[in-house]
Amino acid sequence: MIRTVIFTALLLWTGNTALIAKTFSYGQVKSMPLSVEKDYYIWRFLQQRSTTSSQARAIIKEAKYLNKKLKVAYKKKTGQTASIPKRKPAPTRASKTDWRAKSNANVAFQYGIKMVERNNLGKAAQYFNAAYKQYTDRWEKDKCLFWLYKVTNKKSYLRKLRKSYHINMYTLLAADIVKGKYPRSIVTPSIRKSTVFGIDETNPIHWAKIKAKMNLPSTDLEDLADICESKATVGMHTYLKAKACNYRKSYFPFPYRSTMRKFSKERQALIYAIARQESRFVPASVSRSFALGMMQFMPFLIDHVAKEKGQRIDYDDIFKPEKAIEYADFHLDYLNKYLYHPLFVAYAYNGGIGFTRKLIRKKNYFRKGPFEPYLSMEKMTNAEAREYGKRVLTNYVIYLNKLGKPTRMLPFMEILTDPSKTDKFR
Numbered sequence: 166m167i168r169t170v171i172f173t174a175l176l177l178w179t180g181n182t183a184l185i186a187k188t189f190s191y192g193q194v195k196s197m198p199l200s201v202e203k204d205y206y207i208w209r210f211l212q213q214r215s216t217t218s219s220q221a222r223a224i225i226k227e228a229k230y231l232n233k234k235l236k237v238a239y240k241k242k243t244g245q246t247a248s249i250p251k252r253k254p255a256p257t258r259a260s261k262t263d264w265r266a267k268s269n270a271n272v273a274f275q276y277g278i279k280m281v282e283r284n285n286l287g288k289a290a291q292y293f294n295a296a297y298k299q300y301t302d303r304w305e306k307d308k309c310l311f312w313l314y315k316v317t318n319k320k321s322y323l324r325k326l327r328k329s330y331h332i333n334m335y336t337l338l339a340a341d342i343v344k345g346k347y348p349r350s351i352v353t354p355s356i357r358k359s360t361v362f363g364i365d366e367t368n369p370i371h372w373a374k375i376k377a378k379m380n381l382p383s384t385d386l387e388d389l390a391d392i393c394e395s396k397a398t399v400g401m402h403t404y405l406k407a408k409a410c411n412y413r414k415s416y417f418p419f420p421y422r423s424t425m426r427k428f429s430k431e432r433q434a435l436i437y438a439i440a441r442q443e444s445r446f447v448p449a450s451v452s453r454s455f456a457l458g459m460m461q462f463m464p465f466l467i468d469h470v471a472k473e474k475g476q477r478i479d480y481d482d483i484f485k486p487e488k489a490i491e492y493a494d495f496h497l498d499y500l501n502k503y504l505y506h507p508l509f510v511a512y513a514y515n516g517g518i519g520f521t522r523k524l525i526r527k528k529n530y531f532r533k534g535p536f537e538p539y540l541s542m543e544k545m546t547n548a549e550a551r552e553y554g555k556r557v558l559t560n561y562v563i564y565l566n567k568l569g570k571p572t573r574m575l576p577f578m579e580i581l582t583d584p585s586k587t588d589k590f591r
Contacts, residue, residue, distance in 0.1 A: 185478060187479050197370050199252075200370075201230060202369035202370055204235060204453075205455050207225065212238055218242055221239060222245070225249065229252075232455065233454075234455055257382070258380060263301060266301065267302075270295075270296045270299035270305065277291075277296065293309045307333055307336055311335040311338065315536060320343075332351055334556075334558060337574040356402070360396070361394070364392075366486075367481075400418065400447040400448065421486050424487050432494065435561060438561040440460055442511075442553060458483040460490070462483055504518075504589070504590075506577070508554050511553060511554040511557035512554050516547055522590045531581055538578055562574050
């Protein structure tokens with residue numbers, strides 16, 4: 166999600182002059198299903214002047230989670246500290262993730278990275294091998310295989326990587342190193358139907374209901390995916406298809422072509438790459454922190470962009486794909502003034518341009534070295550931005566190819582230590 170602080174003035178500006186605020190009745194909000202999407206509308210309701218303190222005290226009990234925005238809005242309306250009832254979790258599909266094993270694997274992998282920094286490659290290989298055995302997610306196993314190749318130079322690890330069904334930075338790099346083709350598990354569905362009756366892709370509550378059904382143990386995910394199959398709901402469709410096959414196929418839809426065609430192929434690929442990672446192309450996505458829409462804009466940034474563009478909009482307008490794309494293009498214009506490499510743009514989109522500037526200016530990050538730029542990419546302490554950047558860069562390469570511009574991952578890696586080709590901060 167976008168957390169970028171663009172200008173100091175933005176921090177000082179608290180007005181909503183660019184916002185046309187819809188209003189919601191108590192009954193409308195109360196009738197919504199328990200969900201993060203409902204939480205967003207509770208937040209909207211709490212900010213209305215017409216909402217009474219008694220209504221606020223009643224509606225807060227309907228929230229699923231309490232984030233900072235809800236707490237602040239509730240405190241401002243009632244003068245009290247918000248609290249919500251404890252709820253017994255609804256039965257959902259059992260997760261197969263062994264969190265203890267994953268934690269142990271993460272520790273082993275990070276020890277491996279530390280050993281690479283100390284040039285103790287034999288010890289690094291032992292740690293990477295231990296992590297490989299404990300990870301269960303395919304992409305994390307692939308990460309270990311790549312590093313085992315880097316510290317041992319054994320091509321057998323690349324051969325294992327080439328057999329992976331998962332599309333990630335490491336599998337693409339393995340194909341580049343051996344001059345092979347990219348994996349065949351990339352799927353771009355061809356869909357003729359324009360819309361699905363009864364599903365409004367721009368309505369967060371419609372998406373909340375689909376997610377609730379998706380998580381029920383009795384739901385057939387393939388059937389649910391078929392129900393959502395249309396050009397308008399392609400994000401929902403491919404999200405469910407990927408989940409149904411336990412992510413053994415990687416779906417890269419190609420939506421909103423009439424809107425996207427006006428941009429350069431590089432900008433199209435970047436918007437697609439970010440949208441796929443942010444929301445899987447679900448226009449009505451809402452995060453727990455109320456990042457909104459396909460491109461997951463935070464409300465403060467919607468305010469800023471609307472003001473800069475001289476527009477008056479409601480936050481719900483960002484659930485329209487065309488508006489989300491328009492605002493993302495505007496924001497990317499700003500980021501591209503300082504950052505030219507898609508990896509660094511991804512870091513800034515997720516963690517902020519200030520975070521990215523500080524990171525790449527560090528003397529021990531993204532400088533020439535035997536294991537660079539991979540070492541810098543792995544030792545970042547901001548885990549969310551670290552993995553986000555890898556995934557957006559992978560998406561970017563895939564989408565450039567789909568747009569008819571033959572592209573490989575390796576050249577993007579080779580320029581990351583050359584500031585003249587990546588950024589204006591160094």
